[in-house]
Amino acid sequence: MLFKLPKKIIKQINNRLFPSIHYLDEFEEKIGVDMAFLDYFSVPSLDESIILNEICTMLSFMKTNSVIAIHDTCDERYNVQFALQQLIAANNEIEMVRLPYNYGLGILVYRGPSKYGVISDQWLKKSEMN
Numbered sequence: 001m002l003f004k005l006p007k008k009i010i011k012q013i014n015n016r017l018f019p020s021i022h023y024l025d026e027f028e029e030k031i032g033v034d035m036a037f038l039d040y041f042s043v044p045s046l047d048e049s050i051i052l053n054e055i056c057t058m059l060s061f062m063k064t065n066s067v068i069a070i071h072d073t074c075d076e077r078y079n080v081q082f083a084l085q086q087l088i089a090a091n092n093e094i095e096m097v098r099l100p101y102n103y104g105l106g107i108l109v110y111r112g113p114s115k116y117g118v119i120s121d122q123w124l125k126k127s128e129m130n
Helices: 026-031 048-059 080-090
Strands: 011-013 016-018 033-038 062-071 094-099 105-110
Touching: 033 048, 048 062, 048 080, 080 094, 080 105
Parallel strands: 033 062
Antiparallel strands: 011 016, 062 105, 094 105
């Protein structure tokens, strides 16, 4: 399931309005999230602590082995890459790869425990069936 932006804009930071993870709809709050895409951190004045808070909040809804994609991870004008460095250094349950496409795409894989369950491969490849 893809994370959907909330219907309401609920945060104002440095005179800009931002969507926030803090208002996932009831369905996501009940079953958890398999994959999320966060693309609203590209503001030079956005503090690392706000970025970390948003990512950590999203992590609390993620299933084990789920994926979060984050845009603008290679652009030094934005604090997202510095926030991610802190997050990865402090948490061994998160793996990250950063692709240098279009200002950077960070892909986080959450390996920690989750009350929402685990994403696992349920399908055998044809070569494994014999």
